[in-house]
Amino acid sequence: MSKQDLVVLGQDGVEGCCPGLLTAPLDEAQSVELAKVFKALGDPIRLRLLSMIASRAGGEVCVCDLTPAFDLSQPTISHHLKLLRQAGLIDCERRGTWVYYWLLPEMTDRLAGILTRPAGQPLPDRTTTTTDVS
Secondary structure, eight states: OGGOOOOTTTOSSSSGGGOTTTSSSOOOHHHHHOOOHHHHHHHHHHHHHHHHTTTTTTTTEHHHHHHGGGSSSSSHHHHHHHHHHHHTTTTEETEEEEEEEEHHHHHHHHHHHSSOOOOOOOOOHHHHOOOOOO
């Protein structure tokens, strides 16, 4: 087999596994799965936590560095982090008494792929497809 025949798995972009909203309708299972992710992202605290984790130099952050940024109790922060983990957006590891969190880019890449219009594809001309409702 020559080098030209080799296919590197996971290099074909998000389009290979997940059709975008503009290319194919979601089936029921995809809708249920994505709704959980969007529900997790729909809370300002969780969105901020995700942003703090994703933008952290070194790729991971200790929960001890997240908690002081909020006027919330540690159990409440842990609950929000648990929901982000259940949605597949972050993962964690306990090291001694502290837990370290990091972004799972597979899910954010998947969301980006689903929400992105295929390159070069024009938007529909809404002036000819809409009807006057007045």
